[in-house]
Amino acid sequence: MGTVFLQIRAYEDRQQRPPTDVVVTPGQGLTSPVKVRRPRHSSIGTAFIIGDGVWITARHVIEGCETVEVNHPRAGWSSFVSLESHKKTDIAYVRTPAATYNTRRFESITFALASPEVGDIGYVHGFPQGVEADREQQFIGSDWGKYQGDPRRYKWDVWAGRSASGLSIREHWGGSSGGPVLNDLGQLVGVNVGGNPRRGTTLSISVRELAEFLNQNSIRFSYSGESGFSERIKEESYPRYGKQLRDEGVVSLIACNRTSRQIGALGLF
Numbered sequence: 001m002g003t004v005f006l007q008i009r010a011y012e013d014r015q016q017r018p019p020t021d022v023v024v025t026p027g028q029g030l031t032s033p034v035k036v037r038r039p040r041h042s043s044i045g046t047a048f049i050i051g052d053g054v055w056i057t058a059r060h061v062i063e064g065c066e067t068v069e070v071n072h073p074r075a076g077w078s079s080f081v082s083l084e085s086h087k088k089t090d091i092a093y094v095r096t097p098a099a100t101y102n103t104r105r106f107e108s109i110t111f112a113l114a115s116p117e118v119g120d121i122g123y124v125h126g127f128p129q130g131v132e133a134d135r136e137q138q139f140i141g142s143d144w145g146k147y148q149g150d151p152r153r154y155k156w157d158v159w160a161g162r163s164a165s166g167l168s169i170r171e172h173w174g175g176s177s178g179g180p181v182l183n184d185l186g187q188l189v190g191v192n193v194g195g196n197p198r199r200g201t202t203l204s205i206s207v208r209e210l211a212e213f214l215n216q217n218s219i220r221f222s223y224s225g226e227s228g229f230s231e232r233i234k235e236e237s238y239p240r241y242g243k244q245l246r247d248e249g250v251v252s253l254i255a256c257n258r259t260s261r262q263i264g265a266l267g268l269f
Contacts, residue, residue, distance in 0.1 A: 046126035046179035046192070047254040048245075050108045050221045052098050056210065057178030057254050058193045059085040059092040065256040070096050072249040086213045089154055090193045091205050093219060094254070109180055109250060110222045111207050112187035122159060123233055124192050124202065125242035125251050126179030133166025133176070134242035136235055137202060154205075157181075157190050161200035165239035169200040178254060184233045186241065187224060 045061035047070055055070055062068050068080040078096040085092040116122060116139040124135045137159035144153050159181070161169030173195060181190035181204045190204030214221055233241050245251040 042255065042257045044127065044130060044175055045177045045254050045256070046175065046251060047094065048109050048178075048180045048251045049249070050093075050111075050214075051219070053081070053096045054219060054221075055094045055096065055252070055254065056180075056191060057092055057094060058191060058205075059090045060193070061178045061254060062092050062094060062256055065258055067257045068094055069255045069257075070094065071253040071255065073247060073252070074249065077255070084217055086209075088152060089205050089209055089213075091191050091210055091213060093214065093217070108222065109182070109186075109188050110224055111211060112183055112185070112189045113224050115206060115208060116157065116183065116189050120183065120189075121162070122181045122183060122189055122204075123238045123242070124173075124176060124179055124181055125245050126173075126176035126192065127253050128167055128171070128173035128176040130175050130253075131166055132243065132246055133164065133173075134239045135164040135167075135169055135173075135202075136162045136238055137169075137181075138162055140201075142206075155209075156193070156203040157206055159195075159202045159204065161202065163235060165242070170197050172197050173202070179251060182233070186233060 043061075045057055047055040047057040047061075049055050062083055063085065068083060069077045070080075071077050081095045081097060083092060083094045118139055118141055120139045122137050122139060124137065126133065140158050140160050142155060142157050144155050146153055163169070167173065177193055179192045180188050181192055183189050188210075189207050191207075191210060192202060192204050195202035211221070231237065242251070
């Protein structure tokens with residue numbers, strides 16, 4: 001697979017304005033740092049459930065937080081019991097108290113057995129800018145890059161936007177970090193972590209890296225299985241599928257508080 005050359009920005013921004021673009025010249029790869037402003041105030045992102053009380057999100061969503069809470073549409077906000085971040089890539093899990101509620105159609109998101117191939121379609125569901133939104137995208141390859149101020153190099157899967165519901169693919173999707181990237185069977189193929197609104201591209205961490213991380217921490221999850229949707233996800237149906245996931249609390253808002261302020265004044269990733 002050839003190297004992918006793109007402009008990239010991270011959704012690690014937790015303020016209203018997007019971070020500065022970094023231009024990557026063809027032939028340079030993605031080695032130039034992605035410029036990211038570090039957060040100073042409370043903020044929100046997206047998380048999804050993989051088991052009773054276990055939520056997946058992006059590491060930068062919960063990094064340095066005093067408190068972390070997940071919002072379920074019926075149960076309300078639940079504070080974390082424990083959390084763990086991957087030391088080498090941008091993923092994390094959060095534990096909340098074991099649920100006293102059950103989803104009607106979806107218990108959790110299951111993992112795909114196969115990684116996406118170039119040309120495959122994927123779907124992101126989350127809360128960019130704090131609103132419900134979904135996007136259809138196409139996998140175009142993988143490459144390595146850095147966040148500014150972070151010496152670690154990350155391997156990203158890169159996706160090109162095709163269509164979106166709730167926001168356009170050219171708008172800033174800050175707030176969607178930590179959301180699931182699903183295939184047309186509703187199975188997890190990645191964790192959304194960033195992108196470039198100008199080019200309509202997004203970045204994700206692969207499901208393989210997530211599975212290895214969870215196994216190392218003895219966190220249970222499920223591969224494949226039956227989708228909670230009665231049909232394959234398509235361009236005309238993915239917004240409806242995303243709404244069901246959010247309505248059932250499988251994909252939810254996650255809030256980070258770094259200043260002991262009330263949750264009413266949250267910034268965005």
